[in-house]
Each structure stands twice: as structure tokens, then as C-alpha cells.
Amino acid sequence: MSGFDPVRELIGRVRSRWRRLVLLQSTVRAALATSAVLGLMLLVAAWTLRMPILLAGVVAAAALALVAALVWGFRPARDVPSDGRVARFVEEREESLDDRLVTAAQLASSSDPLTTVGRLFTQDVARRAAEVDPGAVVPAPALRRAGFQAAAALFLGVTILFASRTISSPLTAVTAATDPGAL
DSSP, rough: OOHHHHHHEEEEEEHHHHHHHHHHHHHHHHHHHHHHHHHHHHHHHHHHTOOOOHHHHHHHHHHHHHHHHHHHHHGGGGGOOOOHHHHHHHHHHHHGGGTTTHHHHHHHHHSSOOHHHHHHHHHHHHHHHHHHHHHHSHHHHHHHHHHHHHHHHHHHHHHHHHTTTTTOOHHHHHHHOOOOGGG
């Protein structure tokens, strides 16, 4: 066991919780963006007067917009933060570390041997890192709230898709209202 194990473990656990939070937030962004695109597509498609060429154009534009919305929504989730960035994130939320965690993360990634002072520093940081709760850095209520928001945003998208089955063209409604034979 090296002196950096508690530091690496803390950084790994915080990174995992942070990435989960970012993934849930990205899901909300993507679901809301795709819901907006689907809603707009349905409104525009309802006014195409059932002309196949216009409807094909609307569907093609909507497909491109959906891909763009998904890419835009999940773009933050692609980023994998470095150990230094996670260490800085932890230090911003845990005042007891006093810029030590970033330095320890840099030392852990270095191939240079530690001096006596470096070993003492490492022991101090490892002791402090072992006392930090990753749940205090990325709280469970924040993860839970993001999960509920993601579920609600996905539910909105599914609701729009389900409701689209019953939407008819405005021309159909006008024709039905004025033509007694259409009923």
C-alpha cells in the first residue's frame, strides 16, 4: 500500500459521484431539448396539409435537430475530469484540505521519488483524505434531485410521443366540422 492510496481512493469515489451527477444533468438537458424538438416537429407537421414532400422535409429536419439536441445535451458528460481537477473540486467543498489534495495528486502522478518531507506531507494528506466523506463533497440529495429531474424530463418526452398519436391535422378538424359526410 502506497501513501497515496487514500488520496487516490477519495479522488476516485468523488469522481464517480461527480460523473453520475453530470450524467443525470446531461440527461435532463438532452430530454428537454429533444422534447422541444419533438413538440415543434408535431406542430409543424400538423400544418403540412398532409403533403408528403413537406412532411418528409419536416421529418428530415427534425431528425437532424434531434441528433443535435442529443449531442448538445450529453456533451458535458463526455468530459472525464483529471485527478487534479477532481482534487480541486474536493478542496473547494472541504476546507480542511487547504490545497494539499491537489499537490498530493500531482505528487502521486509524478515518477520522482519522494523526499523525507514529501513522505511526511503524503502521510498528512492521506490521513486528512481518509477523513473526507465523498457524500459531503457530492451530496446524496443533489444526486437524488438530479435523478428525479431526469426522470421527469424523460417522462415529458414520452408523454409528447404518446400524445402525438392522437394529434390530427388542423385541416382534418376543419373538414370534419364542415363536411357532414366526413363524420
